[in-house]
Amino acid sequence: MERKQQTALFITVSMLMLAVSIPLSFMIGARDIPPGELMDVLLGKGGDTLCLPILQKRVIRTVLGLITGSALGISGCLMQSVTRNPIADPSILGVNTGASFFVVLGIAFAGIHTTAQYIWFALFGASVTALLVFGIASFSPGKGAVSYNVDPIRLALSGAAVSTAFSSLISTVMLPRTNVMQVFRFWQTGSIGSGTWSGILMVLPFLMAGMILSLVLIPSLNVLALGDDIALGLGVKVTRTRALGAMAGVLLCGATTAVAGPIGFVGLMVPHLVQVFCGNDLKAKIPLSALNGAALLLLSDIAGRIAGRPGELEVGIVTAFLGAPVFVMIVRKARVGK
Amino acid sequence: MKADTGKTGITEAGSRNRKKRELRILAFMFGIWCIAAVFLLLYGDQVYSPGTVLRVLLGEEIRGAGYAVWTIRLPRVLVGTLAGFSFGIAGNTFQKILRNALASPDVMGITSGASAAAVFAMMVLGLSGLIVSFMALAGGVTVAAVILLISQQKEFSVNKMILTGIGIQAMLQAVINFIILKTSDYNIADALRWLSGSLNGVRMRDLSLFGFIVILCTAVILAYERELQILGLGEELPVTLGVNVKGSRRFLIYSAVILCAGTTAVTGPLSSVAFMSGHLAGRILKTGGTGTVHAGLIGALLVLISEAVGQFAFSTRYPVGVITGIIGAPYLICLLAGLNRKNG
Numbered sequence: 001m002e003r004k005q006q007t008a009l010f011i012t013v014s015m016l017m018l019a020v021s022i023p024l025s026f027m028i029g030a031r032d033i034p035p036g037e038l039m040d041v042l043l044g045k046g047g048d049t050l051c052l053p054i055l056q057k058r059v060i061r062t063v064l065g066l067i068t069g070s071a072l073g074i075s076g077c078l079m080q081s082v083t084r085n086p087i088a089d090p091s092i093l094g095v096n097t098g099a100s101f102f103v104v105l106g107i108a109f110a111g112i113h114t115t116a117q118y119i120w121f122a123l124f125g126a127s128v129t130a131l132l133v134f135g136i137a138s139f140s141p142g143k144g145a146v147s148y149n150v151d152p153i154r155l156a157l158s159g160a161a162v163s164t165a166f167s168s169l170i171s172t173v174m175l176p177r178t179n180v181m182q183v184f185r186f187w188q189t190g191s192i193g194s195g196t197w198s199g200i201l202m203v204l205p206f207l208m209a210g211m212i213l214s215l216v217l218i219p220s221l222n223v224l225a226l227g228d229d230i231a232l233g234l235g236v237k238v239t240r241t242r243a244l245g246a247m248a249g250v251l252l253c254g255a256t257t258a259v260a261g262p263i264g265f266v267g268l269m270v271p272h273l274v275q276v277f278c279g280n281d282l283k284a285k286i287p288l289s290a291l292n293g294a295a296l297l298l299l300s301d302i303a304g305r306i307a308g309r310p311g312e313l314e315v316g317i318v319t320a321f322l323g324a325p326v327f328v329m330i331v332r333k334a335r336v337g338k
Numbered sequence: 339m340k341a342d343t344g345k346t347g348i349t350e351a352g353s354r355n356r357k358k359r360e361l362r363i364l365a366f367m368f369g370i371w372c373i374a375a376v377f378l379l380l381y382g383d384q385v386y387s388p389g390t391v392l393r394v395l396l397g398e399e400i401r402g403a404g405y406a407v408w409t410i411r412l413p414r415v416l417v418g419t420l421a422g423f424s425f426g427i428a429g430n431t432f433q434k435i436l437r438n439a440l441a442s443p444d445v446m447g448i449t450s451g452a453s454a455a456a457v458f459a460m461m462v463l464g465l466s467g468l469i470v471s472f473m474a475l476a477g478g479v480t481v482a483a484v485i486l487l488i489s490q491q492k493e494f495s496v497n498k499m500i501l502t503g504i505g506i507q508a509m510l511q512a513v514i515n516f517i518i519l520k521t522s523d524y525n526i527a528d529a530l531r532w533l534s535g536s537l538n539g540v541r542m543r544d545l546s547l548f549g550f551i552v553i554l555c556t557a558v559i560l561a562y563e564r565e566l567q568i569l570g571l572g573e574e575l576p577v578t579l580g581v582n583v584k585g586s587r588r589f590l591i592y593s594a595v596i597l598c599a600g601t602t603a604v605t606g607p608l609s610s611v612a613f614m615s616g617h618l619a620g621r622i623l624k625t626g627g628t629g630t631v632h633a634g635l636i637g638a639l640l641v642l643i644s645e646a647v648g649q650f651a652f653s654t655r656y657p658v659g660v661i662t663g664i665i666g667a668p669y670l671i672c673l674l675a676g677l678n679r680k681n682g
Contacts, residue, residue: 136671157500158674161670165663175531176654178527181527189512314516320512320513
């Protein structure tokens with residue numbers, strides 16, 4: 001009973017946060033739009049001529065924030081449950097660096113410069129890196145078999161290793177080419193400020209596919225959490241569920257990275273937060289991760305707009321500062337091998 | 339080589355043999371170092387004969403050669419050697435104390451701390467020169483202190499410490515990316531070159547202070563050699579053997595951190611040198627020694643050889659840190675695969 005109340009309270013609070021953050025996101029920025037003026041513009045009663053274009057920009061930004069936030073929340077939730085690992089997150093596992101590397105390759109050698117082109121490179125990079133990191137972490141040469149119960153530390157270390165590798169390769173490609181550097185550095189810090197409707201429409205199918213897939217997988221993943229043997233006994237196709245879950249996770253974070261650049265730690269923080277209040281059932285965890293991911297990303301973005309005045313702090317840096325302490329806390333609590 | 343297998347390892351003769359073997363390896367590595375150093379002094383945009391270089395080094399004024407050797411090549415060789423040496427020792431010390439080949443300062447984010455502080459000083463505050471180096475040093479030490487503080491629980495867990503380091507590194511990377519994003523177009527190439535670790539632009543006058551720090555910290559680590567060796571044995575044994583675990587661990591770690599951060603301040607983060615040298619030294623020696631000096635020499639070798647490769651092997655000149663990073667990544671991956679085999 002108490003749990004149910006707690007859950008209900010948590011849902012109400014998250015809804016409220018989201019409800020508050022959306023109008024705030026419309027209002028706050030380099031030029032604030034006070035509530036009265038906002039209403040005027042929204043109702044078509046005129047107001048300052050400057051407000052309309054600013055507002056159009058901020059609407060795009062808000063929508064992008066909502067989409068990427070919920071995608072990252074679900075993605076983190078999926079990765080943690082598939083790898084059975086509390087610290088799985090695209091920024092820790094090096095998936096972001098991998099996506100970055102392929103985008104750099106694209107910018108340098110294929111001359112790509114639009115979101116539509118970034119997405120394929122980012123998605124490909126994210127999938128390759130995820131496979132690589134998980135493969136290295138679970139590969140044991142003597143045994144031949146691949147075990148899925150990977151130690152958190154092994155996973156994090158292979159993430160770090162792959163990340164180092166890709167950063168060196170990025171430097172190799174980028175250092176002789178100043179023009180690539182100029183394009184890339186604007187992409188490298190995650191931001192939702194430079195989105196466009198066409199960009200959002202471009203990634204939407206991928207995100208929808210990822211989200212639907214994750215919803216479909218909830219029952220099987222829930223059973224999988226009981227352990228591979230039990231899941232097998234209950235008729236769950238363990239390997240297929242895992243592969244599909246990982247695919248959905250990579251799809252979500254890869255598409256997000258393509259449209260907003262690498263935004264770390266959201267996927268890490270949100271599922272843990274949700275878990276504290278609502279337990280481990282993915283039926284509640286995945287939708288709530290989406291909800292809270294959206295709220296967290298939007299609030300971080302607003303905080304960045306306030307903190308960085310007269311300019312702004314990109315949301316990627318805000319989430320990094322929020323996320324690192326949370327990560328440390330998770331590590332402290334986690335059961336890690338000796 | 340055969341002498342240190344089997345029982346001979348614990349007899350007096352075995353110990354003597356081992357010492358001899360360690361010295362032989364040291365001499366061999368020093369030989370390679372000499373070759374690399376001489377190569378880097380002779381070759382460049384202009385190739386000088388050994389005689390010319392020697393005359394220049396002895397103080398003779400030769401137009402062109404004098405400038406190239408004294409201002410560009412010699413500082414590069416000396417700073418490269420010192421940098422590799424100190425990264426090697428720092429990595430080795432970390433790995434020995436934490437008993438984990440992956441627990442080197444570059445994997446744990448200490449170099450990133452120094453880099454982030456240096457980039458902040460250069461790009462945001464517009465500083466240059468010595469003050470940047472001090473900020474880098476402070477950045478590295480701060481990160482190390484934070485990691486140590488955080489991982490100080492009832493029982494000391496190396497793995498948690500490494501994980502904490504990786505998390506902090508991810509954050510620092512975001513900070514670095516952010517600073518690069520906000521930098522003016524004019525400075526961006528410089529910032530990136532420094533961030534990938536480079537020996538270009540090092541001067542003779544950097545050498546004295548840098549050398550002093552390296553020698554001082556190395557001396558401290560060598561003085562604590564016995565504690566270092568015993569700390570490598572495990573959590574309980576050192577207590578039995580009368581070693582002040584917490585105190586000597588802290589002393590050693592901070593010396594290594596200062597080495598590492600101080601070097602990063604001068605050359606930028608030479609990716610992977612720290613963790614490769616310590617591990618390689620252990621592999622080559624195969625004995626119970628700490629291999630501090632060996633690791634240092636291997637580090638110096640790695641840096642000089644990578645520098646030669648970066649300068650001459652490709653059509654573009656790459657800074658040395660890019661080359662060491664590219665060597666280091668597959669090395670780290672193989673190491674991980676190997677560790678998995680050991681741990682099942």
